[in-house]
Amino acid sequence: MSKNIKLNMSRRIRRTPYTNRVEEHGVSDFTVVNHMLLPKGFKNSVEEDYWHLSKNVQMWDVSCQRQVQISGPDAFKLVQKLTPRSLKDMETGKCFYIPMLNENAGMINDPVLLKLDDDMFWISIADSDILLWAKGYALGLNLNVNIIEPDVYPLAIQGPKAEQLMVSVFGEEIKKIKFFNFRVVDFLGTKQVVARSGYSKQDGFEIYFKVHEDHFNITEMGEKLWDTLWDAGKNLNISPGCPNLIDRIEGGLMSYGNDFTRENNPLECNLDKYCKSDNSHDFIGKTALSKIQNHGIKQKMRGIIFNGSATKATSQPLKVLTEDGVEIGQITSGIYSPRIKKNIGLSMILKDYWNLGQSVIVQMLDGEKRNGTITSLPFPD
Amino acid sequence: MSKNIKLNMSRRIRRTPYTNRVEEHGVSDFTVVNHMLLPKGFKNSVEEDYWHLSKNVQMWDVSCQRQVQISGPDAFKLVQKLTPRSLKDMETGKCFYIPMLNENAGMINDPVLLKLDDDMFWISIADSDILLWAKGYALGLNLNVNIIEPDVYPLAIQGPKAEQLMVSVFGEEIKKIKFFNFRVVDFLGTKQVVARSGYSKQDGFEIYFKVHEDHFNITEMGEKLWDTLWDAGKNLNISPGCPNLIDRIEGGLMSYGNDFTRENNPLECNLDKYCKSDNSHDFIGKTALSKIQNHGIKQKMRGIIFNGSATKATSQPLKVLTEDGVEIGQITSGIYSPRIKKNIGLSMILKDYWNLGQSVIVQMLDGEKRNGTITSLPFPD
Numbered sequence: 001m002s003k004n005i006k007l008n009m010s011r012r013i014r015r016t017p018y019t020n021r022v023e024e025h026g027v028s029d030f031t032v033v034n035h036m037l038l039p040k041g042f043k044n045s046v047e048e049d050y051w052h053l054s055k056n057v058q059m060w061d062v063s064c065q066r067q068v069q070i071s072g073p074d075a076f077k078l079v080q081k082l083t084p085r086s087l088k089d090m091e092t093g094k095c096f097y098i099p100m101l102n103e104n105a106g107m108i109n110d111p112v113l114l115k116l117d118d119d120m121f122w123i124s125i126a127d128s129d130i131l132l133w134a135k136g137y138a139l140g141l142n143l144n145v146n147i148i149e150p151d152v153y154p155l156a157i158q159g160p161k162a163e164q165l166m167v168s169v170f171g172e173e174i175k176k177i178k179f180f181n182f183r184v185v186d187f188l189g190t191k192q193v194v195a196r197s198g199y200s201k202q203d204g205f206e207i208y209f210k211v212h213e214d215h216f217n218i219t220e221m222g223e224k225l226w227d228t229l230w231d232a233g234k235n236l237n238i239s240p241g242c243p244n245l246i247d248r249i250e251g252g253l254m255s256y257g258n259d260f261t262r263e264n265n266p267l268e269c270n271l272d273k274y275c276k277s278d279n280s281h282d283f284i285g286k287t288a289l290s291k292i293q294n295h296g297i298k299q300k301m302r303g304i305i306f307n308g309s310a311t312k313a314t315s316q317p318l319k320v321l322t323e324d325g326v327e328i329g330q331i332t333s334g335i336y337s338p339r340i341k342k343n344i345g346l347s348m349i350l351k352d353y354w355n356l357g358q359s360v361i362v363q364m365l366d367g368e369k370r371n372g373t374i375t376s377l378p379f380p381d
Numbered sequence: 382m383s384k385n386i387k388l389n390m391s392r393r394i395r396r397t398p399y400t401n402r403v404e405e406h407g408v409s410d411f412t413v414v415n416h417m418l419l420p421k422g423f424k425n426s427v428e429e430d431y432w433h434l435s436k437n438v439q440m441w442d443v444s445c446q447r448q449v450q451i452s453g454p455d456a457f458k459l460v461q462k463l464t465p466r467s468l469k470d471m472e473t474g475k476c477f478y479i480p481m482l483n484e485n486a487g488m489i490n491d492p493v494l495l496k497l498d499d500d501m502f503w504i505s506i507a508d509s510d511i512l513l514w515a516k517g518y519a520l521g522l523n524l525n526v527n528i529i530e531p532d533v534y535p536l537a538i539q540g541p542k543a544e545q546l547m548v549s550v551f552g553e554e555i556k557k558i559k560f561f562n563f564r565v566v567d568f569l570g571t572k573q574v575v576a577r578s579g580y581s582k583q584d585g586f587e588i589y590f591k592v593h594e595d596h597f598n599i600t601e602m603g604e605k606l607w608d609t610l611w612d613a614g615k616n617l618n619i620s621p622g623c624p625n626l627i628d629r630i631e632g633g634l635m636s637y638g639n640d641f642t643r644e645n646n647p648l649e650c651n652l653d654k655y656c657k658s659d660n661s662h663d664f665i666g667k668t669a670l671s672k673i674q675n676h677g678i679k680q681k682m683r684g685i686i687f688n689g690s691a692t693k694a695t696s697q698p699l700k701v702l703t704e705d706g707v708e709i710g711q712i713t714s715g716i717y718s719p720r721i722k723k724n725i726g727l728s729m730i731l732k733d734y735w736n737l738g739q740s741v742i743v744q745m746l747d748g749e750k751r752n753g754t755i756t757s758l759p760f761p762d
Binding site: 004005006007008009010011012013015027028029030031032035040041102103108127128129130132133134135136137138139140141142255256257258284313315316317332333 | 385386387388389390391392393394396408409410411412413416421422483484489508509510511513514515516517518519520521522523636637638639665694696697698713714
């Protein structure tokens with residue numbers, strides 16, 4: 001029943017340098033991430049966008065991936081305290097996916113960390129105010145750091161033709177950028193960080209667009225960047241887009257706030273490899289995490305494939321039950337996959353039921369019950 | 382052009398115990414505050430709602446005013462560090478409006494603080510993750526506190542008939558609650574914090590609805606509370622509602638993220654009385670604030686009354702210029718006031734131009750220029 005609820009616009013819900021362009025392309029839905037607009041749909045259906053993304057190239061305004069810039073003599077010390085993942089071997093030019101925990105080992109974000117220099121980091125965040133978290137902690141510890149939200153507006157180029165498009169605009173150097181690495185490239189005399197990354201299971205890049213001099217107007221330059229890529233992409237069938245729910249779920253890409261919250265620990269989210277018990281460094285939540293590692297977890301993120309008519313994006317969690325009606329978890333993101341030709345969902349499932357192949361019942365919002373099966377993540381190709 | 386943009390719903394944008402009811406009443410717009418839905422309109426226009434609010438009683442789902450609960454031996458010490466306002470004379474049962482600053486004396490929130498006990502506080506927040514801020518700082522300082530976001534869902538009863546409605550549901554004790562005080566009252570055997578407060582210039586109350594025992598279903602009980610108040614309000618011409626932009630601007634009530642951000646200090650926001658230089662306690666931002674107090678501020682929040690046709694809610698700031706075209710500030714929230722019979726706006730204005738009676742030019746989003754005058758806040762009755 002919420003299908004036609006409008007989003008009330010205000011300055012608090014920040015626009016981006018690309019919002020004018022996104023509106024010109026006929027954006028139909030927005031959501032709000034980090035107090036900023038994130039497009040959620042254009043003229044085509046989620047399924048049409050899914051097929052387009054898997055074959056062509058799309059441009060996404062993901063400016064809401066705000067950067068928390070930490071610099072100064074204690075920058076490394078602070079950043080390392082913010083995650084269980086060891087950063088000691090991280091080189092400049094690398095992107096690291098880092099779980100961030102509170103004192104109870106509850107997840108408070110799952111950003112990508114960029115190391116710009118030995119004493120300069122960007123934390124590219126999901127939807128929570130890590131700026132305040134990092135600042136509060138640094139103030140309490142009296143660390144010698146400078147923490148700001150710089151005017152960086154990521155623009156994602158995603159899809160199998162992403163490399164071809166990027167090369168045509170930025171040159172052959174783009175090909176040298178490996179997955180989860182970045183390089184600094186030139187755009188009209190400005191220096192831009194370009195990473196091979198993105199919130200899809202396709203190939204792709206994220207341009208961490210920034211203007212470094214005050215005399216540039218950020219919207220004007222942002223629109224130039226958008227237009228340049230758009231024009232170069234016309235013969236590649238470029239389309240405006242946004243993170244695609246079908247692609248994201250198939251790829252097992254979790255969304256903070258949707259698929260996990262601060263009530264979940266990283267082991268429940270299958271992030272064990274970033275939480276190795278031999279990590280010798282100190283970090284927030286270490287004691288609590290160690291306790292959980294010793295006692296084991298009670299639930300875990302799994303895939304579910306389920307029957308029935310094609311399910312549209314689930315706006316609220318769906319209950320997962322045993323055949324006897326016992327609640328054993330919930331699907332937090334679900335939709336119909338036109339490739340698997342079944343409905344699929346990301347779900348947090350209790351231990352006794354998380355084995356692959358386990359039969360479950362999925363209860364739709366209207367009460368309808370459907371048969372399903374537990375699978376691994378990402379969903380099989 | 383953003384008028385018909387839909388809000389994409391997901392678990393991350395949290396529903397409240399009243400969202401079902403709000404949808405049944407025909408909510409037309411939502412916004413997102415603290416990762417939660419805030420209704421922004423129903424079937425009537427903003428102007429119709431304004432007149433209704435000034436004469437009757439309305440019920441608002443303001444669950445997005447999340448509570449940051451700070452308890453434990455160091456609770457007072459921590460809370461006092463979070464604001465320049467002295468809390469040493471604050472008694473249990475009081476509500477204090479408290480600016481919260483970062484290390485540069487930039488505003489990071491302007492919540493209402495409730496003192497539940499000597500070692501138990503609720504911070505009822507505007508739109509930023511103060512939970513992370515307070516927790517990060519407490520962890521850094523190694524304070525002995527417990528900080529959580531409890532399941533509290535404020536419901537506001539606003540308008541001149543609010544007291545009559547509240548008395549009919551909760552009894553005569555309601556009359557004893559003075560402005561910015563709270564009492565604990567009974568609702569179906571549960572204890573509820575009720576404060577005389579609210580985000581309007583009318584009389585009103587905020588019920589900090591909470592269920593303390595696990596066997597209560599929060600949505601079920603929330604709907605009971607809503608229905609009880611609704612039924613009791615029928616003969617008082619009760620209506621569903623939300624913070625009303627005309628009423629809010631007339632009353633000079635600022636909105637964090639709209640009218641001021643972390644780029645603004647509290648003196649620019651006319652919050653001098655909470656920042657007295659004789660405050661002897663230590664707080665975050667004290668050094669920076671003291672420097673600003675010594676050097677003086679460069680801009681200040683003012684009212685502007687301006688001519689021209691009736692202006693709808695401004696979704697983006699409007700430039701304020703001198704007659705010579707020099708930019709001297711911006712209107713951050715603006716709308717037509719049917720009582721003043723002119724357009725009004727909250728605006729941040731440079732020092733040389735902030736005198737009352739100063740003539741200014743307001744530039745609309747389409748470029749149209751209108752004559753205006755600087756006024757004090759709140760706007761004159």
